[in-house]
Amino acid sequence: NAGVTQTPKFQVLKTGQSMTLQCAQDMNHNSMYWYRQDPGMGLRLIYYSASEGTTDKGEVPNGYNVSRLNKREFSLRLESAAPSQTSVYFCASSEALRPYGYTFGSGTRLTVV
Amino acid sequence: DQQVKQNSPSLSVQEGRISILNCDYTNSMFDYFLWYKKYPAEGPTFLISISSIKDKNEDGRFTVFLNKSAKHLSLHIVPSQPGDSAVYFCAATTRGGSEKLVFGKGMKLTVNP
Numbered sequence: 247n248a249g250v251t252q253t254p255k256f257q258v259l260k261t262g263q264s265m266t267l268q269c270a271q272d273m274n275h276n277s278m279y280w281y282r283q284d285p286g287m288g289l290r291l292i293y294y295s296a297s298e299g300t301t302d303k304g305e306v307p308n309g310y311n312v313s314r315l316n317k318r319e320f321s322l323r324l325e326s327a328a329p330s331q332t333s334v335y336f337c338a339s340s341e342a343l344r345p346y347g348y349t350f351g352s353g354t355r356l357t358v359v
Numbered sequence: 360d361q362q363v364k365q366n367s368p369s370l371s372v373q374e375g376r377i378s379i380l381n382c383d384y385t386n387s388m389f390d391y392f393l394w395y396k397k398y399p400a401e402g403p404t405f406l407i408s409i410s411s412i413k414d415k416n417e418d419g420r421f422t423v424f425l426n427k428s429a430k431h432l433s434l435h436i437v438p439s440q441p442g443d444s445a446v447y448f449c450a451a452t453t454r455g456g457s458e459k460l461v462f463g464k465g466m467k468l469t470v471n472p
Contacts, residue, residue, distance in 0.1 A: 289465075
């Protein structure tokens with residue numbers, strides 16, 4: 247089982263460029279999430295999708311858009327990248343939070359210069 | 360306003376000794392708590408969880424204690440091993456409502472041989 251797969255693993259963007267981070271899960275989970283991890287800030291929720299066809303904002307949605315393409319895939323788009331978006335991005339999925347919570351992908355390290 | 364707090368950013372212990380990681384929360388609606396472990400360049404992985412109807416849950420070397428009156432939980436690792444060196448995140452979720460986890464900022468544990 248691959249679990250949650252994120253692509254790419256690393257990316258360097260110039261300010262103003264756009265890109266899409268891809269996430270796919272093969273566990274038939276209903277819910278999917280995008281988090282960013284920054285030093286001293288922990289994991290902050292950007293967007294989530296409780297089920298196919300729905301998306302909702304999290305704690306830090308500004309500058310991002312998402313698409314729940316189907317049950318397996320949940321993409322995160324940066325329309326005009328800014329240096330403040332330099333971070334490690336994690337996608338996660340879950341069927342129910344009890345007892346195991348989320349299954350995370352291995353992350354995408356994004357640098358915006 | 361941070362609902363889940365891990366006030367100590369780091370902890371260093373000797374191999375074989377006990378590691379105690381603390382977590383405080385402010386939201387009295389939280390009813391389920393989880394600990395995740397994260398190695399560098401990997402996504403967080405589930406470690407152990409506890410429901411608010413319990414005050415202790417044990418899994419091998421890992422025990423989580425919950426003190427609801429103090430809104431405090433702790434993760435004990437006994438005995439600590441060098442392979443336990445990682446960042447540990449505390450997370451919580453509420454009864455009912457949307458299926459999301461709220462994370463603390465994380466604590467870096469270093470176990471010295």
